[in-house]
Amino acid sequence: MITIVDYGLGNLSSIKNMLRRLGFEAAISADPAVIERAPKIILPGVGAFDNGMRNIRARGLEAVLNRKALEERVPTLGICLGMQLLSDSSEEGRERGLGWIHGRAVRFSFPEAPARLKIPHMGWNSVSVRSSSLLVKDFLPEMRFYFVHSYHVVCDEPGDVLLSAEYGGPIAAAVQKGNIMGTQFHPEKSHKFGMILLKNFAEM
Amino acid sequence: MLKARVMPCLLLRNEGLVKTVKFKDFTYVGDPINAVRIYNDMEVDELVFLDILASAEGREPPYKLIEEIAGECFMPLSYGGGVRSVDEMRRLFSIGVEKVLLNTAAYENPDLVAEGAALFGCQAIVASIDAKRGLFGKYEAVVRDGRARTGLDPVEYAKEMERRGAGEILITSIDRDGTWEGYDLDLTRRVADAVSVPVIASGGAGSVEDIGKVVKEGHASAAAIGSMAVFQAKGLGVLIKFPKQADLARVIG
Secondary structure, eight states: OEEEEOSSOSOHHHHHHHHHHTTOOEEEEOOHHHHHTOSSEEEOOOSOHHHHHHHHHHTTOHHHHHIIIIISOOOEEEETHHHHHTSSEETTOSSOOOOSSOEEEEEOOOSSOTTTSOSSEEEEEEEEEOSOOGGGTTOOSSOEEEEEESEEEEESSGGGEEEEEESSSEEEEEEEETTEEEESSBGGGSHHHHHHHHHHHHHO | OOOOEEEEEEEEETTEEEEEETTEEEEEEEOHHHHHHHHHHTTOSOEEEEETTTTTTTOOOOHHHHHHHHHHOOSOEEEESSOOSHHHHHHHHHTTOSEEEESHHHHHOTHHHHHHHHHHOGGGEEEEEEEEEOGGGOEEEEETTTTEEEEEOHHHHHHHHHHHTOSEEEEEETTTTTSOSOOOHHHHHHHHHHOSSOEEEESOOOSHHHHHHHHHTTOOSEEEESHHHHBSSTTSOBOOOOOOHHHHHHHHO
16 A cells, blocks of 8 residues: 655645545555555655654654665655655755755745745646656646745756756756656645646556 | 636635625525535635634634545645634644635734744745725725724735745735625735735636736736635626636636
């Protein structure tokens, strides 16, 4: 059963609800023993980078997550803050990230166009597919998702960017490196579009 | 590019949906769960629920109902009404709410916005400001569902809320509420130009053209619709509805 990691941050029940609507059961768990047995993992998250990493470490989850993602290589999906935690670090805080997809989360800043582009990037934005993946199977010609974030990930490897969006320039909307994936947007809040992506993840 | 959001803003009164005119004259509109299912099928951008009695009655948010609503909602859900503490916020987030709106509580407890933003992220905290035009046409922020005046200029108050950590501002014109006469563009623009966070305009939407105007001329990042989302037309019966995406694209694209 897909396991949604509960580390104290994020809207876990919405993810579970959407998966259930798609016909997939998921378990929400904070227990390393349960996560150890998961065939697939979702790392949700809303809030601040340091809070996220500290919570993961305080609950003794880093070791099992590293094992599952890096050694066992189960399909792993980080959502929103969850995607930012996949990187090495964030301008938002001081904690070290999981470091699974090298890069850094940086704050939005628009020195040339301060008045109109608001921070956070909040709302529905369309995405462009940058590489191929099972995660983007059956994508419609136009795909839009709900974003809400003040920091965005800059990947060291451009090839790790799976989907991009435009907000004062291109930003990483989704990343992928092998079995490890992340979406900056919230598929569980993106109705029919999010369902296509989560269905792909669940079927992997 | 980022689209301007259009969201039904639904009022809860004793767990039923109602609609007001200038914050008075309640008309019963129907069952909230039923409405959510319909909006879900219509793929609206976002939903806002405001419990308009919770603050006045000193009640907690109606958690059970909100949890049911959240269970049906596959787009972002915001809730406001009687939220007074970070514990209440935490509970709302855990049951599936994306953002909480703070109105009276933000005024009565100035630290609440900052505490909420620090714990949950500023994008989860919306400062909801109700504005009324007083003597000499001057705007004033009011609280307690329009019953208590603050003496504050809504623009200055919005800036203060942003400074305290609100990630978004909802600015509602009480005078336009339920009138179908269009948004108060002047009020909206002054607030939107004064802050760097997104501003949701509310009060008075009567047509898709009104939505276009408040985005283009009012500089709103989002438009909340009330009467337009629950009545067939001005003066006519209840109908849960939402503008067609193609029509919205025409005016805000």
